[in-house]
Amino acid sequence: MDFKINHTDITFIGSGISSSFSILNFLDLLEKKPIKKKISLTIIDKYPEFYTGIPYGIRSGYSVLLITSLKNFLPEPELSKFIKWLNSNKEQLLEEFRKEGGQLSSEWLATHKDRLKNNEWDDLFIPRRFFGCYIEEKVKSTIEKSEKENRVSVNFINSEVIDLEQNDGIYKLSLCDDKFLTSEKVIVSVGSLPTFKLWEDEDxxxxxxxxxxxxxxxxxxxxxxxxxxxxxxxxxxxxxxxxxxxxxxxxxxxxxxxxxxxxxxxxxxxxxxxxxxxxxPDSIIDEEGKKKYQPKNLLALAEADHLTAKQIADATYKDLDLADEMKLGAASTVDIISKAFGSLLKKLDQKELKEFACLYGNDIGRRQRCxxxxxxxxxxxxxxxxxxxxxxxxxxxxxxxxxxxxxxxxxxxxxxxxxxxxxxxxxxxxCIGSTNFKATDIPKLLTNLIEKNLCVPNVSNIGFDVNESLEAKNNLHIMGPLLAGNIFEGNAVWHVEHCGRIIWLSNVLASKVYEYFKLLETEK
Ligand SMILES: Cc1cc2nc3c(=O)[nH]c(=O)nc-3n(C[C@H](O)[C@H](O)[C@H](O)COP(=O)(O)OP(=O)(O)OC[C@H]3O[C@@H](n4cnc5c(N)ncnc54)[C@H](O)[C@@H]3O)c2cc1C
Missing domain, CATH: 3.50.50.60 (FAD/NAD(P)-binding domain)
Incomplete structure (x- = not known):
């Protein structure tokens, strides 16, 4: 392909579940409310696999499991659709799992034999790859249908985007192999910041x-x-x-x-x-201890008209300390504490809500790991x-x-x-987890976006500031974990690694992108 003459309407940088759900939602809107223009999409990933990203594709493989039960991983209506798909595909999926796994995988299969037989998936921590296979099949068939019905054309590129420039309202994307392409809209969906290299500079x-x-x-x-x-x-x-x-x-x-x-x-x-x-991280719920536990510091704030982010965070830390004193782990208290501080967030003004999203949400999360x-x-x-x-x-x-x-x-x-x-x-x-924007070794693309003032990191240091259209700059959208530290539809967001949050925000993004092209059509 000659990138010098290549121009697309929308380019996705990164092809994990953030871009997959955005594409699915956007194509769904185009099908339900067609517009005249045939939209061109380009999907770029540096890894030779599309749609799944790191956790749900080949990089993770078949034998690693979700960190939560399936019902806590996927919200409805996607959960029921996925379970229906699992029921029809389970023989082959479980065979792949068995082949790639070892003794603990065999134990998992034996322990859950009856549930697997009876299609009782909700409480299982299933292999992540199963979800990857589902999402891959779903996006592929949706793209195929949309292309066939002439609503879109889709182009795939396996390369790393290392730079982005904006000239006269058009974005120029530079790839690591000295090629480039231009795009009207760009969606940066590159996942969380990578792990900081602890020792020497090699993987x-x-x-x-x-x-x-x-x-x-x-x-x-x-x-x-x-x-x-x-x-x-x-x-x-x-x-x-x-x-x-x-x-x-x-x-x-x-x-x-x-x-x-x-x-x-x-x-x-x-x-x-x-x-x-x-x-x-804790895994066993202490039912008796749970009954006795009350987040009394958070409950004491219930009558206040206005609160600050710090007040809610301090009360949460005190209630976490209280749980520690009672020897109650996160598995027993996470729902109670999250509900208690969650209900207080409505007492914060915009500035304080943003502060909570940037400074406290993830910090509290670190003490609630299950x-x-x-x-x-x-x-x-x-x-x-x-x-x-x-x-x-x-x-x-x-x-x-x-x-x-x-x-x-x-x-x-x-x-x-x-x-x-x-x-x-x-x-x-x-296994220390993601780095932050203060580190010296953040990926080239992100360094360039910051240096060119196309994206500005917010106080969370793990996310970029965006507007309600998820734009860091006009027509430059962010999707996925880099949205941490923002407020959407009145809700503060911090851990956008969560699949439910990705699905919600991909819906918001798809609507904004759809409205943009629809408006262009009516203006003509
Ligand atoms: C190992 C692992 C396990 C996880 N397990 C769970 C779990 O069990 N449950 C859960 O809820 N969450 C889990 N997560 C959280 C996870 O971040 C999200 O669920 C989700 O995968 C984020 O999707 P994404 O598309 O934003 O990012 P990613 O999945 O990271 O995808 C981003 C894609 O962008 C590509 N890319 C990056 N930079 C460039 C560039 N410059 N040019 C081109 N391509 C680029 C990458 O190759 C990648 O394919 C896990 C995360 C990891 C890393």
Missing amino acids: LIEKDNLMFINNPYKPSLKKVLKDLEIFLEQKKDHTINALIVGANASGLEMLYKLNDLDAISSKINKFTMLSTQGLS AGYHYSKTIESLKEENRFEHIAGRFVDINLGANDEYFLKYLDTKSKENVISEDSVHLVFN
Whole structure:
């Protein structure tokens, strides 16, 4: 294709579920309320796979599970549509899961045998890939139909967008292979900010006695685990210790996956997790404790006419402390506390609501992390075998010590002093989660968008400021996690990784984009 003459109406940068749902909703509007103009769409992704993004496609693979139950992952009406699809496709999907998974996957299949047989999906933490297969099939067939009926033409490009310029109301997108294209509207849907590289500048660093994995999903989890197996095979006479930095969803996923595959777990002597709090996400609801628990600090604010974001956040922290004192974990309190602070947000004016979205929403979320039972069970089993330790501290470095062995240096949370681990480490997995705009290594495209003043990071430092059309600049829209720290339809948003929020906001975006082209038509 000659990009020099290539111009499209709408270009999506990134092809994960944020762009997929936006495309589905937009094409649906075009079908229901046709406009005369045939709209040209370009979809660009740097990875050679479209529609699914990192969590639901090949990069994650078939054998990793959703971090919540299906009913908490997908809202209606999409949930019922997906379940109907699952019922018709489950044999093949479960076979792929069985083939790629190991012992924990077999256990999952055995534990949920009856539910799977009876199509009782709601409470299951299903393999994420199943949703990826569904969304891929759905977007593909919707695009096919829209193209056939002449409403749109769609073009796919596998390349990385590294720069964007605006000239006379038209955007010029530069690709990493020196090509470019122009577009009237651009939708930046590149997912969350990537993980900050903890050590050295490579995705995977291999030394004599160390394998350091900065990005477990690049090029794919399956490939990284294969490389790991080879490393472990070469070191089979060594006692191997693994370190997982971060105890969030991806840290737990890594621990689970390492223990799923016998060729890996049988060769690892000890698993250490390092996280600031030294606490793993909670999975078991304490029904009795839950009945006794009251978020009294939040409830005390119920009568106030006006509140500040800080007042609500402080009361929430106090109620979280109260739960800690009662030894009640997040699984037991998350619904109660979220409902209590959620109902107070209407007492905030716009400025305070934005402050809550930027400064407090995610911070509170960090203390409310929950996980599936299969994850906490992995930790319990390892603890019983004396093969698990959770250190409360922050990663500082990996130091080369005696006998060519590497040791962890961390800032101990309690003593606030740097400590060197007693055990040597041989495998390190960087699972600390996304970086922020203050970091020095944010992707080129985003750096350029900020430098050219096309996008302005908000106080959250993980999202861009946008207007109600989700625009950072005229015809430059943001979709997905980078919308954190904004207010839409009166609601403050912070964790736009959540699928339900992505679906809601993709609907808002699709309507705004549709209205834009509709208006152009009526103006002619
Ligand atoms: C490993 C993992 C597991 C997760 N599990 C869950 C879960 O179980 N439940 C849940 O609710 N949420 C989960 N999430 C949260 C997740 O962020 C969202 O659910 C959702 O995937 C975000 O979709 P997206 O399309 O915005 O981003 P992504 O899925 O990240 O897709 C963005 C796409 O943009 C492409 N891209 C990026 N930059 C460029 C560029 N410059 N040029 C071209 N292409 C580019 C990327 O290759 C990618 O395909 C998980 C996230 C991760 C990373």
